[in-house]
Amino acid sequence: MDFLGVPFPVFAGQLLIGLINGAFYAVLSLGLALIFGLLNIVNFAHGALYMVGAFVAFLLLDILGIGYWPALLLSPIIVGLFGMVIERFLLRPIADLDHLYGLLLTFGLALLIEGFFRQMYGVSGETYAIPSILQGGFNLGFMFLPTYRAWVIVAAIIVCGATWFLIEQTRLGATMRAAVENADLVRAFGVNVPLLVTLTYGLGVALAAFAGVLAAPIYSVNPLMGSNIIIVVFAIVVIGGLGSIKGAIISGFLLGLCEGLTRVYYPEASNIVIFVVMAIVLVVRPAGLFGKTA
Amino acid sequence: MTDTLLQTKNLQAWYGESHILHGIEFSVPKGQIVTLLGRNGAGKTTTLRSIMGLVKNRTGSVVHEGTETIKLASNQIAKRGIAYCPEERGIFSSLNVKENLQLPPVIADGGMSEERVYELFPILKTRGNSQGTKLSGGEQQMLAIARILRTGAQLLLLDEPTEGLAPVIVQQIGEIIKRLKDEGFTILLVEQNFRFAERMGDVHYVIEHGEVVDRFERAEIANNREKITGYLGV
Numbered sequence: 472m473d474f475l476g477v478p479f480p481v482f483a484g485q486l487l488i489g490l491i492n493g494a495f496y497a498v499l500s501l502g503l504a505l506i507f508g509l510l511n512i513v514n515f516a517h518g519a520l521y522m523v524g525a526f527v528a529f530l531l532l533d534i535l536g537i538g539y540w541p542a543l544l545l546s547p548i549i550v551g552l553f554g555m556v557i558e559r560f561l562l563r564p565i566a567d568l569d570h571l572y573g574l575l576l577t578f579g580l581a582l583l584i585e586g587f588f589r590q591m592y593g594v595s596g597e598t599y600a601i602p603s604i605l606q607g608g609f610n611l612g613f614m615f616l617p618t619y620r621a622w623v624i625v626a627a628i629i630v631c632g633a634t635w636f637l638i639e640q641t642r643l644g645a646t647m648r649a650a651v652e653n654a655d656l657v658r659a660f661g662v663n664v665p666l667l668v669t670l671t672y673g674l675g676v677a678l679a680a681f682a683g684v685l686a687a688p689i690y691s692v693n694p695l696m697g698s699n700i701i702i703v704v705f706a707i708v709v710i711g712g713l714g715s716i717k718g719a720i721i722s723g724f725l726l727g728l729c730e731g732l733t734r735v736y737y738p739e740a741s742n743i744v745i746f747v748v749m750a751i752v753l754v755v756r757p758a759g760l761f762g763k764t765a
Numbered sequence: 766m767t768d769t770l771l772q773t774k775n776l777q778a779w780y781g782e783s784h785i786l787h788g789i790e791f792s793v794p795k796g797q798i799v800t801l802l803g804r805n806g807a808g809k810t811t812t813l814r815s816i817m818g819l820v821k822n823r824t825g826s827v828v829h830e831g832t833e834t835i836k837l838a839s840n841q842i843a844k845r846g847i848a849y850c851p852e853e854r855g856i857f858s859s860l861n862v863k864e865n866l867q868l869p870p871v872i873a874d875g876g877m878s879e880e881r882v883y884e885l886f887p888i889l890k891t892r893g894n895s896q897g898t899k900l901s902g903g904e905q906q907m908l909a910i911a912r913i914l915r916t917g918a919q920l921l922l923l924d925e926p927t928e929g930l931a932p933v934i935v936q937q938i939g940e941i942i943k944r945l946k947d948e949g950f951t952i953l954l955v956e957q958n959f960r961f962a963e964r965m966g967d968v969h970y971v972i973e974h975g976e977v978v979d980r981f982e983r984a985e986i987a988n989n990r991e992k993i994t995g996y997l998g999v
Contacts, residue, residue, distance in 0.1 A: 660869035661843035
């Protein structure tokens with residue numbers, strides 16, 4: 472059975488891969504958008520912290536025997552706390568300088584973190600087993616759907632939904648959105664904005680670590696896994712609209728699908744299609760699809 | 766004798782290299798309305814921002830209920846019971862009216878309940894889900910005042926609450942400010958609209974070039990009207 476000129480199993484398979492990539496893109500770009508929204512920093516360390524999330528899961532298992540499910544919670548907490556230390560002691564002192572300094576600092580941090588893990592573990596990568604309950608898959612008739620990959624999509628949707636709810640529907644989220652607009656005034660209302668900024672950076676970084684744990688059983692746990700994905704994630708954040716939560720989530724999933732479909736119809740362009748979309752969006756709508764125009 | 770709630774001494778402030786305040790001195794008695802009058806650029810708004818800790822480079826003394834606050838961060842100053850309503854109103858466009866209203870945390874007992882706030886500003890109740898910045902100028906000003914009444918703060922700093930508003934709305938805002946005074950709030954009011962300020966204020970300070978140059982009690986206004994209008998250029 473053909474679908475739009477290609478065998479349906481091939482079409483559905485690539486769509487699934489696109490959706491899985493989209494799930495990672497969405498969680499990662501959501502963290503980046505959160506951080507950019509409140510701190511105005513393009514967090515170049517995001518990819519490295521995603522990689523650290525995967526490595527923390529690997530080390531928890533390797534050294535302490537702590538498995539996947541606890542790691543899914545522990546790794547984001549550990550890496551999130553590490554992120555808060557970064558914000559408090561490295562980013563806050565330069566908060567009043569041009570944002571370029573933040574970009575350069577996080578870029579340097581990314582190189583440092585990546586270099587450390589390369590030194591310790593090399594670049595060949597470590598394997599991380601799929602938890603037993605998520606092994607195997609379902610035969611859908613037209614394709615085989617691995618259980619773990621289905622779980623990744625579901626987990627990403629849940630986390631993105633929960634983060635959206637936190638930002639858009641709670642008082643804490645309202646305070647965060649207000650601080651994005653006018654941090655001075657929010658502080659003059661008695662809100663400890665510096666603490667809010669630290670927590671937001673921690674949350675953004677925890678999301679990256681969560682994506683890292685999800686990725687560990689699919690890709691090898693590798694010091695380069697962050698740098699391989701981060702440029703694409705930046706492009707997605709730009710397409711969604713810098714700082715837009717909704718934009719990051721929707722663009723993440725859509726562009727994952729777009730990449731998957733390109734792999735079906737014109738595989739040569741699959742690695743660049745997101746950047747082509749970014750270029751078009753920047754020309755047509757510079758604020759991004761969901762960003763606020765000035 | 767009236768208790769002093771807030772007192773500034775030799776308050777100086779800078780924006781970058783620009784020296785804006787040159788030793789502002791005044792006091793705000795508890796339960797009264799004190800106005801700061803002056804021309805554009807005299808330093809009235811900077812005085813409020815300095816009291817609130819929003820001007821980083823400031824020196825001198827700001828004593829609130831016997832405690833020096835000049836070195837405190839603005840969130841710590843707010844938690845002492847001082848609430849600020851900025852000149853540009855500071856309504857958040859990403860928040861609806863209800864979210865704007867609920868944004869400032871309650872810092873002390875005795876703040877108004879939401880029901881009480883809606884009683885004072887009934888129009889806000891009907892606009893709860895509207896985007897804050899979609900309100901009219903008068904409604905935005907009401908929202909800006911309403912949201913600081915929930916916090917329990919007893920000293921309200923109001924920066925030009927009548928700016929750009931129609932006379933009928935100015936009158937409503939004036940009635941609300943008087944009502945707040947009757948309920949025990951202390952108000953430090955920055956105004957360029959002298960006709961409005963003279964009806965509101967118990968004490969008036971005139972600021973010129975970052976300094977207090979004169980002070981009038983309410984009863985002294987009538988005999989000094991010409992002098993005051995001269996200061997203000999009206």
